[in-house]
Amino acid sequence: MFALVVRFDLTDQSAASKFDALVERTAAGIVEHEPGTLVYSTHPVVDEPLARVFYEVYADRAAFEAHEEQPHVKAFLAERGQYLSATRVEFLSDGPAKGLPAGPGDE
Incomplete structure (x- = not known):
């Protein structure tokens, strides 16, 4: 598996509302077109x-790379900057988990 956590800090309440609408549009595309995206969870x-935090889990690095190439994701990446004051991305290594498919060697 391949996973990451992203924190977005928004500039003001108006930006937060517009960012949330952008996330809704993007998430719809992810649900519809990305079988390799196992978890895409967004939270205030x-x-x-x-502040918003995204938790993302992909089947593997290739699934993440395919996610990044989707038109809905490219639109999100192009538009999000105008709403943000800061972004922090943390890539995660495998660890004990509940509710996620077993990774190689976890069977």
Whole structure:
């Protein structure tokens, strides 16, 4: 598996609303066209109204790369910057998990 967590900090409430609408459009494309995207979960952060966290799990690195090439994802990447004050991306290694498909050697 290939996983990452992304934190987006938004500039203001108007930007947050527009970013959330962009995320909704993008997520619809992910659900429809990305079988290798196993988890794509987006969350507002409690007590931080201008922060969003995404948790993403892909079947493998190739599935992530295919995700990045999708038209809906390219549109998201092109548009998101105008709403953001900061972004933090953290790539994750495999670890114990519940609810995710077993990775190689986890059987």
